[in-house]
Amino acid sequence: xxxxxxxxxxxxxxxxxxxxxxxxxxxxxxxxxxxxxxxxxxxxxxxxxxxxxxxxxxxxxxxxxxxxxxxxxxxxxxxxxxxxxxxxxxxxxxxxxxxxxxxxxxxxxxxxxxxxxxxxxxxxxxxxxxxxxxxxxxxxxxxxxxxxxxxxxxxxxxxxxxxxxxxxxxxxxxxxxxxxxxxxxxxxxxxxxxxxxxxxxxxxxxxxxxxxxxxxxxxxxxxxxxxxxxx
Amino acid sequence: xxxxxxxxxxxxxxxxxxxxxxxxxxxxxxxxxxxxxxxxxxxxxxxxxxxxxxxxxxxxxxxxxxxxxxxxxxxxxxxxxxxxxxxxxxxxxxxxxxxxxxxxxxxxxxxxxxxxxxxxxxxxxxxxxxxxxxxxxxxxxxxxxxxxxxxxxxxxxxxxxxxxxxxxxxxxxxxxxxxxxxxxxxxxxxxxxxxxxxxxxxxxxxxxxxxxxxxxxxxxxxxxxxxxxxxxxxxxxxxxxxxxxx
Ligand SMILES: Nc1ncnc2c1ncn2[C@@H]1O[C@H](COP(=O)(O)OP(=O)(O)O)[C@@H](O)[C@H]1O
Ligand SMILES: [Mg+2]
Numbered sequence: 467x468x469x470x471x472x473x474x475x476x477x478x479x480x481x482x483x484x485x486x487x488x489x490x491x492x493x494x495x496x497x498x499x500x501x502x503x504x505x506x507x508x509x510x511x512x513x514x515x516x517x518x519x520x521x522x523x524x525x526x527x528x529x530x531x532x533x534x535x536x537x538x539x540x541x542x543x544x545x546x547x548x549x550x551x552x553x554x555x556x557x558x559x560x561x562x563x564x565x566x567x568x569x570x571x572x573x574x575x576x577x578x579x580x581x582x583x584x585x586x587x588x589x590x591x592x593x594x595x596x597x598x599x600x601x602x603x604x605x606x607x608x609x610x611x612x613x614x615x616x617x618x619x620x621x622x623x624x625x626x627x628x629x630x631x632x633x634x635x636x637x638x639x640x641x642x643x644x645x646x647x648x649x650x651x652x653x654x655x656x657x658x659x660x661x662x663x664x665x666x667x668x669x670x671x672x673x674x675x676x677x678x679x680x681x682x683x684x685x686x687x688x689x690x691x692x693x694x695x696x697x
Numbered sequence: 698x699x700x701x702x703x704x705x706x707x708x709x710x711x712x713x714x715x716x717x718x719x720x721x722x723x724x725x726x727x728x729x730x731x732x733x734x735x736x737x738x739x740x741x742x743x744x745x746x747x748x749x750x751x752x753x754x755x756x757x758x759x760x761x762x763x764x765x766x767x768x769x770x771x772x773x774x775x776x777x778x779x780x781x782x783x784x785x786x787x788x789x790x791x792x793x794x795x796x797x798x799x800x801x802x803x804x805x806x807x808x809x810x811x812x813x814x815x816x817x818x819x820x821x822x823x824x825x826x827x828x829x830x831x832x833x834x835x836x837x838x839x840x841x842x843x844x845x846x847x848x849x850x851x852x853x854x855x856x857x858x859x860x861x862x863x864x865x866x867x868x869x870x871x872x873x874x875x876x877x878x879x880x881x882x883x884x885x886x887x888x889x890x891x892x893x894x895x896x897x898x899x900x901x902x903x904x905x906x907x908x909x910x911x912x913x914x915x916x917x918x919x920x921x922x923x924x925x926x927x928x929x930x931x932x933x934x935x936x937x938x939x940x941x942x943x
Binding site: 583585586588589590591592593594595596599603604607608 | 791
């Protein structure tokens with residue numbers, strides 16, 4: 467590698483990393499929060515068998531899983547202004563990513579919820595819990611650890627997919643790399659550098675996942691020992 | 698105190714309950730026996746509305762309902778005074794033994810946490826599980842789980858407890874600890890309907906026995922009478938086979 471390239475890589479590193487931290491990560495987290503809530507609601511209306519809403523949820527999932535994310539992003543950012551709905555690039559991206567991933571998370575939650583044995587629900591109802599109480603106290607706390615690995619995989623995919631936001635003028639990690647690549651005529655080096663930063667982020671997330679998964683399981687050895695001591 | 702009349706239930710084209718009359722008085726222990734597939738579980742599940750009923754009437758204390766046309770609200774009212782002990786325990790896996798027993802009190806009955814805790818510990822003591830209060834179901838043996846499930850049932854202070862083969866998922870050496878708890882409850886005058894294959898337990902503890910086969914009640918009566926002098930040939934055959942098995 468020539469000295470020039472090394473110099474470019476070094477000087478551009480923080481220039482790419484900073485929008486990564488300031489934009490890519492918040493974009494990922496905000497979109498994920500939206501997709502989490504949306505997914506939860508779309509899953510619950512399906513398992514609770516709420517008539518009109520169940521049909522709506524299936525339709526929603528069908529549409530958002532069946533069309534490209536980039537197209538959804540364009541419809542929201544470039545298309546909606548035609549209907550008088552004008553959004554800044556960042557909220558438009560949050561909305562597009564959140565709504566898209568919401569469809570996937572809905573399926574994750576739904577399959578986790580239906581994996582809970584019916585006996586759990588029946589026992590809850592026999593001690594007098596109503597349906598919402600049964601969900602909140604018994605079903606969701608058991609479904610969440612089942613859903614967790616898939617939710618986290620979706621989060622990691624989302625982190626990488628946020629690079630699509632560069633196409634609707636959000637100045638995030640990848641947009642910055644593109645700009646520097648254009649200026650320096652070193653696309654190979656710059657895009658590889660961007661890739662390395664994404665890789666670093668997703669590796670951190672993977673570590674976080676492993677750590678959280680250990681915390682989540684309620685029947686761990688540690689808990690057993692605590693119980694032993696308290697007894 | 699609890700009476701069900703002319704109960705009908707089909708699964709698809711399979712008619713499982715063909716007009717059952719069932720009744721239990723306060724303080725009574727009724728054993729429900731019969732071959733596997735005769736509809737015993739379905740009967741208990743219909744009484745507690747875990748299955749949708751096709752036809753039938755229920756009288757429970759002051760309450761009287763057409764079982765096929767009953768609202769969710771009315772069902773909850775009935776369940777308020779009714780407890781169910783499942784064959785597979787169905788303890789909440791995300792809660793400790795204590796949490797399991799407290800849950801109905803705190804969440805459904807809005808009992809103050811500290812009071813609920815006290816009641817729950819008392820119930821766990823009663824079933825000999827006080828020292829395992831902080832254990833999760835996965836850390837307990839089947840017999841222990843079932844005793845916690847019984848503690849959870851009695852904590853609701855129900856008028857009647859329905860038991861669906863409470864010991865048949867257990868290893869033989871664990872059944873006695875559960876049966877002992879049930880004997881204690883019976884002595885205290887708890888009203889219980891028990892589906893069971895434990896013939897000796899049924900004979901000793903039950904005041905009355907109901908023998909079901911093919912979705913009908915074939916014979917019923919005081920337990921000594923049914924066990925020692927069954928009137929029906931089918932009852933006699935069933936008991937002979939049951940004794941041989943024991
Ligand atoms: N959920 C169900 N769906 C379809 N058939 C069922 C269901 N539950 C029970 N049955 C059928 O009802 C009959 C009676 O079952 P059950 O009440 O479990 O009998 P028992 O408890 O006396 O062994 C059986 O033929 C069984 O296959
Ligand atoms: Mg059965």
